[in-house]
Amino acid sequence: MSTAAYPKAPDLSTEDYVVLGVATCFIKEDGEVHEVNVLEPIPSAALEAIVKGIPTSYALAMGTTLGTVLPDETPQLPQDVAAATQLCDEFVDRLFAAARTYKARSVAKEHIPQGSTRTDFNYSTERKRVLNSQRIVKVEDNVKQHEYTHQVL
Numbered sequence: 001m002s003t004a005a006y007p008k009a010p011d012l013s014t015e016d017y018v019v020l021g022v023a024t025c026f027i028k029e030d031g032e033v034h035e036v037n038v039l040e041p042i043p044s045a046a047l048e049a050i051v052k053g054i055p056t057s058y059a060l061a062m063g064t065t066l067g068t069v070l071p072d073e074t075p076q077l078p079q080d081v082a083a084a085t086q087l088c089d090e091f092v093d094r095l096f097a098a099a100r101t102y103k104a105r106s107v108a109k110e111h112i113p114q115g116s117t118r119t120d121f122n123y124s125t126e127r128k129r130v131l132n133s134q135r136i137v138k139v140e141d142n143v144k145q146h147e148y149t150h151q152v153l
Contacts, residue, residue, distance in 0.1 A: 006070070009096040014067025017109050018099040019047055020078065021058040022085055025129045033128070039081055040088035041098035044108035051111050055124040063112035066099055080117055 006012055019042045026033045042061055050056045062080055069075055075091055088094060102109055112118045
């Protein structure tokens with residue numbers, strides 16, 4: 001592998017460490033919720049929280065290098081990941097950002113050594129991650145107040 005820098009991230013090389021996770025997410029279509037698996041980079045702070053046992057939608061996480069996932073301009077799914085898995089939005093930018101967190105906090109690399117996979121998380125989909133949800137605020141959502149609420153009596 002070469003250690004040439006990426007044009008969008010000259011501070012990173014193909015040898016830099018990053019963690020990728022497969023998250024169980026949901027997409028809402030026509031009133032129904034469909035399950036999808038999404039591959040996304042996990043920053044070091046998030047990984048440390050997940051390792052401590054907080055509930056997470058990540059079924060597995062793997063330690064790898066940028067060169068394995070992004071050998072050129074096109075991201076490659078790792079071999080351990082099912083072909084039906086989708087890449088998250090802005091995958092390459094998030095990949096670079098996550099790799100920088102491991103450069104800044106190299107102790108986090110010990111949780112998942114490079115080339116290994118970890119699945120012993122507190123996996124839960126109780127709080128569903130809906131990817132295409134929109135919040136629509138209606139007039140009925142406003143809280144009614146008395147006319148003298150903001151007056152000094």
